[in-house]
Amino acid sequence: MRISASNLGCLRGSREIFRNINFSLSSGQALAVLGPNGAGKSSLLRIVAGVLRTTSGRLSLEGGDPELTIPEQAHYLGHLDALKPSLSVAENLAFWARYLGPGPGVLADALEAVGLAPIRDLPAGYLSAGQRRRLSIARLVAVRRPIWLLDEAASALDQAAQARLIELMRGHLAGGGLILAATHAPLGLDQAQELRLEAA
């Protein structure tokens, strides 16, 4: 499976965020998107996630499921955690597992993987920022999708959770997945390609 972007451009309001972005990423590879605040890292990820439109250029996918678009095969972990405060930890995860994938097969494993199994029945409204982030990460484990789009995924995580996230990312790459990660800190992956965006 391979994603390639050619001459991607992004316009928000009337301001050009970036243009002529090219990259290509195959199974088992990670791409770290670097750049100062406002350079368009999040916008680039949201374009790949299909929630933002490009103003120029195109994204193409080779391999993978030909019936599905890139967003339908991707996980997007953005700044917002997509959790409902009145639903419990397990209910939040079970909903996304059912909505995004085949069903809640491995919820217990996914909660275990992010260390939230002991508080599975707590309403998500009581979680700390780091715990909320870990619950979002559990989504990536519960539903298998080959493309991971991570926007500052490690923010708010403590050292142990960051180490666990790196482990999950390594496992995902070893299983033939792709990772696009916007980040300021080093990703912690050995052979990540880098894409540097300049401030517009």
Next chain:
Amino acid sequence: MSALVALLRRDMRLAVRIGGGALMGVLFFLIVVAMVPFALGPDLALLARTGPAILWLGALLASLLALDRLFAADHEDGSLDLILMGRAPLELAVGAKALAHWLTTGLPLVVAAPLLGLFLNLGPAAIGAVALTLLAGTPALTCIGLIGAALAVALRRGGLLVPVLVLPLTIPVLIFGVAASNAALAGPVPFGTPFTVLVALTLASMVLGPFAAAAALRHGVE
């Protein structure tokens, strides 16, 4: 399919939990209708004559109450981005949310209407007619309201924008809903004539609403 069932169940669960909109709609309906006799005075004949219209207006306002949060809440917490990335078509996902909204807001109004009809001195026939027209008409209110709720996300304005956008569009539903209720009581047209038009409006809005709302969301989410 299971994705849509999951979305429907989540929205219904959110609506009945603390902070949800299900109970608020019925309470608002109760308050509005209970205020009317204070405003009009205790003229029983007048209340009975205006009763169907009052119940319909109350139900109309109450069903719009929870609508502005329908997509805005999902937009603010990032859920809408993920809903867009699901494998279910967005139109059907929007439809599932609409169904959840109707089941938790519209249907309780239909159930509460006969009780509130008693407050307004309506007879059994009038109560039955109003409940039946509300059952047929409230899905139309939800589906027309969907469009406004989706536009509120696109325009990044919440609050009163949804009622202001949506209320004018619901005028035909209101006209034929009240006309059918009155026809059942006093004639001269048979109940069936305005009622069929009401059902037609509902069916048309059930088809148009989800498509229009999905289109607005696709443009609105950034």
